Amino acid sequence: MVPIRRFCQTLTLFSMTSVAMAHSDAANIGGGFINGFIHPLLGPDHVVAMIAVGLWGVFLGKPAIWLLPVVFPLVMAVGGALGVAGVPVPAVETGIALSGLVLGLMVAMAVRAPLWLAAMLVGVFAIFHGHAHGTELPEASNPLAYSVGFVIATGLLHLIGIAIGEFNRWAWGNYVVRAGGAMIALAGASFLIGFP
Amino acid sequence: MNPFFQQGFWHFLQAPSHIIVLFGMGLLLGQQGMPRVRVGLICFVISIISALLLVQLVVIGWKHDVVLLGLAMVVGGLLAIRLDLPVLLIAIAAALSGFLIGIDSAPALIPGMKKSMLYAGLTGTALSTSLAVSSVALVSYLVRTTLNGMILRVLGSWVTASSLMVLALMFAPS
Numbered sequence: 530m531v532p533i534r535r536f537c538q539t540l541t542l543f544s545m546t547s548v549a550m551a552h553s554d555a556a557n558i559g560g561g562f563i564n565g566f567i568h569p570l571l572g573p574d575h576v577v578a579m580i581a582v583g584l585w586g587v588f589l590g591k592p593a594i595w596l597l598p599v600v601f602p603l604v605m606a607v608g609g610a611l612g613v614a615g616v617p618v619p620a621v622e623t624g625i626a627l628s629g630l631v632l633g634l635m636v637a638m639a640v641r642a643p644l645w646l647a648a649m650l651v652g653v654f655a656i657f658h659g660h661a662h663g664t665e666l667p668e669a670s671n672p673l674a675y676s677v678g679f680v681i682a683t684g685l686l687h688l689i690g691i692a693i694g695e696f697n698r699w700a701w702g703n704y705v706v707r708a709g710g711a712m713i714a715l716a717g718a719s720f721l722i723g724f725p
Numbered sequence: 726m727n728p729f730f731q732q733g734f735w736h737f738l739q740a741p742s743h744i745i746v747l748f749g750m751g752l753l754l755g756q757q758g759m760p761r762v763r764v765g766l767i768c769f770v771i772s773i774i775s776a777l778l779l780v781q782l783v784v785i786g787w788k789h790d791v792v793l794l795g796l797a798m799v800v801g802g803l804l805a806i807r808l809d810l811p812v813l814l815i816a817i818a819a820a821l822s823g824f825l826i827g828i829d830s831a832p833a834l835i836p837g838m839k840k841s842m843l844y845a846g847l848t849g850t851a852l853s854t855s856l857a858v859s860s861v862a863l864v865s866y867l868v869r870t871t872l873n874g875m876i877l878r879v880l881g882s883w884v885t886a887s888s889l890m891v892l893a894l895m896f897a898p899s
Contacts, residue, residue, distance in 0.1 A: 595875035599805050599882040606886035610893030663890070673741035673794075676890035680883045687879075 561671030565678025568662060569686065574625045574720045575658060577713045579683055581632035582651055583690020584710060587697055588636060593644055597651050598687040602680050604652040608659025609676070613666065621664075624657030629717025636710025639703075658683075729832075729842040733849025736830055737857065742793040742891075743826050749800040749884040750822045751858045755865025756877045757810055762862050764812055765819035770855050772820040776827020777847045789829035791895060796821060797888040804881025807874055826854055 569575040579601075586597040611618060618624075632654065635642065642650070662679055666672065693709060696702030737743040754765040800818060803810065832846040868876050 591873065595873070595878050598879050602882045602886035603805070603889075606889040606893075609886075609890045613890070613893040613897045615897070663893070666894070671741065672894040673745065673887065673891045676887040676894075677741070677745070677883075680886045680890075684879060684883055 561674030562678040565675035565680075566682045568665065568675075568679050569658075569682045572661075573716065574622075574629060575661075575683075576686060577716045578625065578628040578632055578654065578658065579686030580690035580693070581629065581636055581710065581713045583687040583692075584636045584694045584706060584713075585632055585647065585651075585690075586687070587691055587694025588639055588706070589641060589644070589647055593647055594691065596644065596648055598684060598691070600648050600652050601655045601687065602683055604655035605659035605662070605683065606676075606680070608656035609663035610659075611656070612660040612663025618656060618660045621657050621660050623721065624654065625661060626717055626720035628654035628657065630714050630721060631717070633710050633712070633714030633717050637707050637714055638710075639707060727842075727845045729845040730849040733830075733832060733846030734853040736832075736846075736850050737826070737854050740829065742790045742797070743829065743854070745797045745884060745888060746793050746800070746822050746826060747854060747857045748861055749797050749804065749881070750819060751861025752865040752877055752880055752884070753800050753804050754815065754819065754858070754862040755867075756804060756807065756869045756874070757815060758869075759866060761810070761812060761815045762866060765815050766855070766859055766862065768816045768820040769823040769858055770851070772823030773827040773851050773854055776824045777830065777851055780828055780831040781843070789825055791892065793825050793829065794888040794892050794895075796825065798885050798892070801881045801884030801886075801888065805878050805885065807878055807881075822858075823854075827851075830854075 569579065582597050582601050586594040589597075608618070631650070634640075635647075635650075666675060694706055696705050737747065750765070750769070754762045757765075796818070800822075803818075827850075830847075830850045832843060832850075865877060
């Protein structure tokens with residue numbers, strides 16, 4: 530019983546103290562991470578494009594299946610840096626909407642583009658997405674936690690796309706994946722014309 | 726348990742730049758295989774202990790975060806390209822990570838603070854960071870060939886992307 534009592538005493542003691550933090554932004558880490566994590570998830574234009582990247586990667590096979598999800602966050606960070614630095618990128622929202630439309634069409638039409646072209650296309654669109662994230666960074670957030678949050682959320686959306694794309698192994702799955710691509714393209718088109 | 730030891734032990738969790746470097750370095754060591762894990766860990770432990778001893782003697786007042794994030798960017802990039810790296814490069818990267826984290830982990834000195842308290846904190850920091858990088862390296866070693874190494878490549882790109890974003894924020898015009 531003594532160890533349990535000691536444990537409870539220690540727990541009570543800990544709950545009454547605060548940690549001395551040499552890093553003043555430490556308290557803000559959790560909030561920053563959550564802000565960053567939910568940011569891409571709250572924008573349907575971001576979500577459909579990220580999933581499309583994963584789906585297209587599966588369609589193109591190796592090495593695109595890993596290359597596209599690697600290229601996207603790297604170039605997105607460059608776009609984010611441009612946004613943070615205040616470097617204007619024209620037609621960001623149009624570029625984001627266009628990414629859903631184009632990438633969705635690539636999946637729907639099962640386009641087997643050369644690897645360099647696929648990487649370049651995904652990279653160009655990643656600039657627009659990154660720029661939007663960079664300019665919308667909340668000032669109160671811890672920057673690193675925010676960045677880690679939104680990069681992880683983006684990566685997980687790619688993984689969802691890859692997971693859905695795995696249906697492609699079966700003949701019927703191919704139709705499902707391509708139908709998914711068509712839906713993404715439709716969503717992209719609707720964002721492009723300003724709906725909703 | 727000694728509260729100063731505990732404070733030092735959990736210190737790295739309060740510094741996101743430390744977490745990202747430890748994470749990236751651990752992943753890189755694991756990706757490179759067991760012989761390089763051993764070399765990297767030895768270099769890391771020696772350098773962090775040296776740096777923690779050094780912070781009591783001198784104050785190094787440059788921007789550790791910038792250098793740490795720059796290092797994380799490089800480490801993430803190396804993970805993403807997945808090359809067989811020379812042992813020397815791994816040793817330098819691991820030693821640099823340990824050293825930079827060590828000098829950025831100086832405990833707040835309170836007047837009248839006993840030496841034993843200070844050492845308890847430093848021991849906690851050395852132990853936790855070494856454990857963190859070893860654990861990540863072990864997990865990374867186990868998954869290094871899973872899905873043709875895709876997991877580690879993708880994680881590497883995340884490390885680089887996050888570090889780049891924060892570096893941009895640090896140098897951004899206010």
